Amino acid sequence: MRINTGVQSPLGLGWMRLQQNRMAISAAIVALVIIAAALAAPLIAPQDPNEADLFRRLQPPVWLGGEWAFPLGCDGLGRDILSRLIYGARISIFVGALVVLIASVVGILAGLAAGYLGGWVDRVITGLVDILLGFPYLIFAIGLMAMMGAGFQNIVLALVYKEWVVPCRIVRGETLAAREQDYVEAARALGASRSHVMLREILPNILSPVIVVATVRMAHVIILEASLSFLGLGVQPPTASWGSMVSEGREFLLDAWWVSTFPGIAILVLVMAINVFSQGLRDAFDPRMQE
Amino acid sequence: MRFGKVVERFIGLIPVLLGVSVIVFLMITLTPGDPVQIMLGDARSSPEQEAALRRDMGLDRPIHERFILFIANALRGEFGLSFFHRRPVIEVIGERLPATIELTLVALILALAIAIPLGVIAAVKRNSWLDRLSTVGSLFGVSLPGFWFGILLILLFSVKLGWFPVSGRIGFSAEVRAVTGLLLIDTLLAGRLDSFWQALRHISLPALTLALPMAAVLTRVTRSSMIEVLRTDYVLFAEAKGLRKARVIGLHALKNALIPTVTVAALETGSLLGGNMIVETVFGWPGLGRLVVEAIFSRNYPLVQAAVLLYAVTYVLLNFFADILYTWLNPKVRL
Numbered sequence: 001m002r003i004n005t006g007v008q009s010p011l012g013l014g015w016m017r018l019q020q021n022r023m024a025i026s027a028a029i030v031a032l033v034i035i036a037a038a039l040a041a042p043l044i045a046p047q048d049p050n051e052a053d054l055f056r057r058l059q060p061p062v063w064l065g066g067e068w069a070f071p072l073g074c075d076g077l078g079r080d081i082l083s084r085l086i087y088g089a090r091i092s093i094f095v096g097a098l099v100v101l102i103a104s105v106v107g108i109l110a111g112l113a114a115g116y117l118g119g120w121v122d123r124v125i126t127g128l129v130d131i132l133l134g135f136p137y138l139i140f141a142i143g144l145m146a147m148m149g150a151g152f153q154n155i156v157l158a159l160v161y162k163e164w165v166v167p168c169r170i171v172r173g174e175t176l177a178a179r180e181q182d183y184v185e186a187a188r189a190l191g192a193s194r195s196h197v198m199l200r201e202i203l204p205n206i207l208s209p210v211i212v213v214a215t216v217r218m219a220h221v222i223i224l225e226a227s228l229s230f231l232g233l234g235v236q237p238p239t240a241s242w243g244s245m246v247s248e249g250r251e252f253l254l255d256a257w258w259v260s261t262f263p264g265i266a267i268l269v270l271v272m273a274i275n276v277f278s279q280g281l282r283d284a285f286d287p288r289m290q291e
Numbered sequence: 292m293r294f295g296k297v298v299e300r301f302i303g304l305i306p307v308l309l310g311v312s313v314i315v316f317l318m319i320t321l322t323p324g325d326p327v328q329i330m331l332g333d334a335r336s337s338p339e340q341e342a343a344l345r346r347d348m349g350l351d352r353p354i355h356e357r358f359i360l361f362i363a364n365a366l367r368g369e370f371g372l373s374f375f376h377r378r379p380v381i382e383v384i385g386e387r388l389p390a391t392i393e394l395t396l397v398a399l400i401l402a403l404a405i406a407i408p409l410g411v412i413a414a415v416k417r418n419s420w421l422d423r424l425s426t427v428g429s430l431f432g433v434s435l436p437g438f439w440f441g442i443l444l445i446l447l448f449s450v451k452l453g454w455f456p457v458s459g460r461i462g463f464s465a466e467v468r469a470v471t472g473l474l475l476i477d478t479l480l481a482g483r484l485d486s487f488w489q490a491l492r493h494i495s496l497p498a499l500t501l502a503l504p505m506a507a508v509l510t511r512v513t514r515s516s517m518i519e520v521l522r523t524d525y526v527l528f529a530e531a532k533g534l535r536k537a538r539v540i541g542l543h544a545l546k547n548a549l550i551p552t553v554t555v556a557a558l559e560t561g562s563l564l565g566g567n568m569i570v571e572t573v574f575g576w577p578g579l580g581r582l583v584v585e586a587i588f589s590r591n592y593p594l595v596q597a598a599v600l601l602y603a604v605t606y607v608l609l610n611f612f613a614d615i616l617y618t619w620l621n622p623k624v625r626l
Binding site: 139268 | 310
């Protein structure tokens, strides 16, 4: 790889490395296309995703004798699968992004406080983190959903309750290391307040691992949401979500494989795209972690 | 590692286990609405029945008393009655546990059997097409939604090809007397090869579904630790001595390269527990995971609570063992 010999910031170098990684860029494009489709769902979806018509029940995709108006065929209630996929992307992406965003904000604040303030604050936060780590993720979410009931808001809450632990641990570790650095010492010596040191001095310097991890976690959260929806604990019908679409299609495996198969492919493509992109981010911005 | 250190570590688990119990306790306590009403649902019940259920669940006492009672009962393995089965929760769970343990163990073995050779080959033939294939395969494995992969396997191997049964653990005619509860062992103990073969065919697809994401992670771990070990002086020295490459890799390098793999496998076994719920639901596997999913929909809260606690305690203990195992295998790390 050729690297410009001019003086470059680590961030600039990272961007350059990322741009040269064709796999990562293609993955980012795939993910962006899905996100754009989700955002523009009302404009591009060919049909109303919830409009049922039993005359179209289990109609096959267009290449198997279906019609162009319903290119990927119809489900058990005669609803257009393509339109439901496009609308379902909204749930996956929105839950994924929202959970990771809230969890990152909570995790960063808790991690900074634990790492920088130490003492009882650190003990309380690490204690809570250790307890939450004691639950397998999916079981924790399923347990909570069972008690709180299904629905969009509850799914986000159930996942955030555990997800914040991930950024929190990273930020705490990085903050502990940063606390001893000269730039933090200098800020303290100049009389900066604790919140200034944490948010203005330390945070910008430790943000890149948090962002890299956030992308991987988003892929993870999307699979968790789909799993919960598959079990019937996610957003409720008739709202389309990829997990519940796979579940609905199970009944028709024998004569209508397309009902379950397409939403599954959608999950796989989105999650893989995010994973490849996040691998590229990691390689570009943290070359130590390449191996 | 000194025994005292292990004990010390173990004692350190107590606050975590206590915290886990508090959360499981709160899960049901802070549920909006009256759990008795929710559990009874639409069933017609007299005020006396409601009061009896409330008393049974201890809901008529103050919250701190209820928590102490919950812990005391949990320690004795008492989680109340499973409303739906009209039997103690612990009994119902005990019945389903062997199926889940069997599935988890087979998945674990399968994951290791896929990951170790693949990871070693990828490391030895670094940057070859095999290495790239294993990278893509791992990426695929971690991105694959388990519930969908299971359905695809059913569609292909059960529905289309008819090689494997669609669901269940064993056919009626092939049932044998339970000794360990693990059918693969019980059928062999009974000397029934036909039943063993049937049990094996039943468990293959669910175990593969459960194993694949784990195999993906373990392949990556084995690959990178093998690459590191292959660079160490002792391996280079063994090669310089003129030992055959296969011997150096198989005997000298592998032993150390597998330390992270074994540790991560122990950790990942915990996440198999979550995957169980999905896989058991897809394959109609009569284990604990499916029981919990059923319990959620029949609002059988005491059972859900007991199962979540059981899963969490198992998970904490597995992590503890992974930690001990890592230290034991790796003399460079001292607790």
